[in-house]
Amino acid sequence: MANPLYGQNKADSNINALASAISASATWNAGSIADGNEEALEITAAGAALGDFVLCSLDVDVADLSLSGAVTAAGVVTLVLGNNTGGAIDLASTTANVLVIQKQ
Numbered sequence: 001m002a003n004p005l006y007g008q009n010k011a012d013s014n015i016n017a018l019a020s021a022i023s024a025s026a027t028w029n030a031g032s033i034a035d036g037n038e039e040a041l042e043i044t045a046a047g048a049a050l051g052d053f054v055l056c057s058l059d060v061d062v063a064d065l066s067l068s069g070a071v072t073a074a075g076v077v078t079l080v081l082g083n084n085t086g087g088a089i090d091l092a093s094t095t096a097n098v099l100v101i102q103k104q
Contacts, residue, residue, distance in 0.1 A: 022047050022100040024077065028058070029093035033065065033083040045077045045100050053101040060094040069098055 024045040033039050048054075048071045056069035056079050065081045072078040077098045083089050 017101050017104060020102060022102070023098065024100075025095050025097045027093065028079075028096040030081055030091055032088050032090040033081060034088050035083055035086055038080050038082045040081075041079045041096055042072070043077045043079065043096060043098055044075060045071075045098060046075050047102070048075055048077055048100040049102065050074070051103050053103065055099040055101070057097045058091070058094050059097070060092050063089050063091060065089055065091070071100065 022045050024043050026041065026043045028041050030039040030041070050071050050073070052071045054069035054071060054077055056067055056077075058067065062081070064085045065083050067079065067081055069077055069079045077100060079096055079098070081091075
């Protein structure tokens, strides 16, 4: 059996879910985040539903902070920056980006 070509869709594959992914972004100035603290941002992502998958990124280096995202309500993605670095971190104002892949 030959390997499928890159991007080739086989029967019962969920690759089509990427074509209908929802993208959204917002400006985020998280300010100074003390060690052990978090900062959250809600982004409107019309069509997002609980249980959907979320990919997230910032347009700046996260400087060892942890970045996570989840759909927390219909049409709302919440991003969280967590600081466990041992000191305060202050990121520059940036754009937060999300890509929501709807569960099948």
